[in-house]
Amino acid sequence: MAVKVLKPGLATTVQDLGRPGYYHIGIPLSGGMDRHALAAANLLVGNEAGAAVLEAVFMGPELEFTEDAVVAVTGAELPPKLDGAPRETWTSFKVKRGQILSFDFLKQGARGYIAVAGGIDVPVVLGSRSTYALGALGGFKGRKLEAGDELPIGHAAATGKEGRSVARDLRGQPAGMPTELRAMPGLYWHRITEAAGNGFFSDTWKVAPEADRIGYRFKGGKPLEFVPREPPFGAGSDPSNITDACYPYGSIQVPGGTEPIVLHRDAVSGGGYFMVGTVIAADMDLIGQLQPNTPVKFVKVDMKEALAARKSRSELLGRLHSALA
Amino acid sequence: MQTRFSFGGDEHIFAEVGEAMSLEAFFKSLFITNAVRDAKIRGVTEICPANASYQVKFDPDQIKPDDLLTELKRLDSASEKSEPVIKTRIIEIPVLYNDPWTHETLMRFRERHQDPNGTDLEYAARINGLDSVDAFIKAHSSAPWFVSMVGFVAGLPFLYQMVERKRQLQAPKYLRPRTDTPKLTVGHGGCFSCIYSVRGAGGYQMFGITPMPIYDPNQSISYLRDFMCLFKPGDIVKWKPIDRAAYDAAVADVDAGRFAPIIRDVSFSLTEFNRDVDAYNAKLDGVLHGR
Numbered sequence: 137m138a139v140k141v142l143k144p145g146l147a148t149t150v151q152d153l154g155r156p157g158y159y160h161i162g163i164p165l166s167g168g169m170d171r172h173a174l175a176a177a178n179l180l181v182g183n184e185a186g187a188a189v190l191e192a193v194f195m196g197p198e199l200e201f202t203e204d205a206v207v208a209v210t211g212a213e214l215p216p217k218l219d220g221a222p223r224e225t226w227t228s229f230k231v232k233r234g235q236i237l238s239f240d241f242l243k244q245g246a247r248g249y250i251a252v253a254g255g256i257d258v259p260v261v262l263g264s265r266s267t268y269a270l271g272a273l274g275g276f277k278g279r280k281l282e283a284g285d286e287l288p289i290g291h292a293a294a295t296g297k298e299g300r301s302v303a304r305d306l307r308g309q310p311a312g313m314p315t316e317l318r319a320m321p322g323l324y325w326h327r328i329t330e331a332a333g334n335g336f337f338s339d340t341w342k343v344a345p346e347a348d349r350i351g352y353r354f355k356g357g358k359p360l361e362f363v364p365r366e367p368p369f370g371a372g373s374d375p376s377n378i379t380d381a382c383y384p385y386g387s388i389q390v391p392g393g394t395e396p397i398v399l400h401r402d403a404v405s406g407g408g409y410f411m412v413g414t415v416i417a418a419d420m421d422l423i424g425q426l427q428p429n430t431p432v433k434f435v436k437v438d439m440k441e442a443l444a445a446r447k448s449r450s451e452l453l454g455r456l457h458s459a460l461a
Numbered sequence: 462m463q464t465r466f467s468f469g470g471d472e473h474i475f476a477e478v479g480e481a482m483s484l485e486a487f488f489k490s491l492f493i494t495n496a497v498r499d500a501k502i503r504g505v506t507e508i509c510p511a512n513a514s515y516q517v518k519f520d521p522d523q524i525k526p527d528d529l530l531t532e533l534k535r536l537d538s539a540s541e542k543s544e545p546v547i548k549t550r551i552i553e554i555p556v557l558y559n560d561p562w563t564h565e566t567l568m569r570f571r572e573r574h575q576d577p578n579g580t581d582l583e584y585a586a587r588i589n590g591l592d593s594v595d596a597f598i599k600a601h602s603s604a605p606w607f608v609s610m611v612g613f614v615a616g617l618p619f620l621y622q623m624v625e626r627k628r629q630l631q632a633p634k635y636l637r638p639r640t641d642t643p644k645l646t647v648g649h650g651g652c653f654s655c656i657y658s659v660r661g662a663g664g665y666q667m668f669g670i671t672p673m674p675i676y677d678p679n680q681s682i683s684y685l686r687d688f689m690c691l692f693k694p695g696d697i698v699k700w701k702p703i704d705r706a707a708y709d710a711a712v713a714d715v716d717a718g719r720f721a722p723i724i725r726d727v728s729f730s731l732t733e734f735n736r737d738v739d740a741y742n743a744k745l746d747g748v749l750h751g752r
């Protein structure tokens with residue numbers, strides 16, 4: 137069984153829950169940017185939560201099915217259509233052999249997750265089916281989808297069920313404006329003045345057009361003022377330079393002190409820019425659903441609050457599992 | 462050297478061994494990350510050494526952040542007592558300096574460079590007080606380099622030359638990063654050289670190109686069949702300047718699957734190295750060429 141790609145969408149890739157263990161040689165985790173939505177799509181069609189799905193950004197693909205299948209679309213409000221007839225997001229539905237799945241314009245969010253019962257059965261590379269496009273690794277031939285591609289679909293273990301859906305309170309999507317991203321100050325926080333640190337957390341930022349799987353750039357806040365220093369040997373002369381170091385996932389680097397960049401699942405693993413802190417793991421999914429121009433505030437939290445947020449996010453996933461068991 | 466620790470969110474501990482680059486800071490980072498790996502601490506998922514720092518990623522559902530921090534601090538102070546010796550490899554990398562492909566690229570992005578009227582090599586030679594491009598190439602290729610970090614993108618090595626600080630070659634990054642860099646470009650920024658493992662954006666000065674692939678996600682190249690990335694932190698690299706004919710021959714050998722890089726096992730002692738840098742480097746060269 138296969139799915140034929142008639143139109144690829146903007147940047148549609150195969151993703152699962154990622155490829156841990158190789159960050160020390162520059163191969164990032166990859167995997168769905170909104171892991172909760174990815175898990176929901178899989179559970180809806182009867183897959184394991186971490187099966188490989190399609191991640192479509194801003195614009196859906198057009199797909200032809202060569203066999204009957206059960207499909208679900210979660211994440212962004214990217215309304216699916218089956219042979220032109222509308223279908224619900226966050227709800228599993230049946231697709232008959234020869235039918236075409238397409239998508240209406242994006243209404244909300246940024247990334248839609250398209251799960252097919254049986255999972256997208258591309259080869260497992262270093263433990264994962266996720267696409268790392270920068271390294272031409274994993275996924276379908278190491279790249280985003282193109283028209284004419286034929287995606288193999290795995291054998292559905294259980295019969296996928298149609299008509300199941302995820303209640304609104306279990307979807308874990310960003311709520312409210314501006315979107316709040318909780319972050320722990322740290323790393324090279326001491327490089328900026330106290331006033332700059334306060335400004336960073338009180339300013340409202342906007343998602344810049346340069347926002348992708350590697351990282352999200354933000355604009356519109358005040359430039360950060362640095363604490364003067366003599367540049368350390370090897371760091372470089374700009375006050376925002378450091379001796380090239382590792383970058384945590386979610387770390388917030390601010391090249392030149394102007395536009396913060398939050399690194400995401402396809403993060404560059406290291407480099408020479410200082411970082412003011414790190415977005416907590418519980419809020420990483422939310423970033424994946426932000427469109428350019430969305431207003432955002434960074435909210436300062438400590439480790440205790442980060443761990444509480446982590447617990448509550450994991451309980452949400454637990455409730456999702458129970459609801460779709 | 463007092464290591465500075467910081468949490469990177471709820472899943473990372475970041476440790477800055479030195480603010481400035483030095484062989485001592487690099488060595489300590491490498492040493493501790495090896496110790497962390499050997500300690501097999503529950504909940505630790507990624508151990509990443511860098512030039513003068515390191516990072517450990519963990520799952521706080523399996524180990525409390527403060528417990529891991531305590532353990533890392535313990536390993537950090539224990540490392541002070543260890544003899545700075547590592548077992549590693551020395552690898553010869555052929556380089557066509559001043560090649561036509563990086564030259565075409567650097568001309569295309571000239572308005573982003575500090576010196577729009579010259580080449581990256583001419584600029585680097587001048588600001589390092591060397592009287593010619595040839596003298597610069599000699600300085601770049603005569604002493605070996607440590608792979609002090611692998612990353613940024615898949616398999617990309619950062620390299621730090623094994624000479625005293627006063628002999629270190631330094632060059633700023635481009636004023637604005639390029640949107641293109643040929644694959645396998647030998648670049649330089651700050652005090653670090655690198656080899657671009659994939660084609661893409663970059664800000665380092667471009668000095669040449671190697672015919673020797675260092676990253677192969679398809680694992681079809683003979684020496685990358687076991688693992689797709691050639692380099693590990695701690696590897697030692699010696700550049701071998703080659704001409705165009707040797708470059709073309711090496712490319713043909715790679716394509717035909719008969720290119721065999723020179724890679725030798727070697728033990729490196731920081732104490733002995735510091736005693737006489739040039740003599741120690743000559744000894745390493747001897748190991749490389751079976752002398």
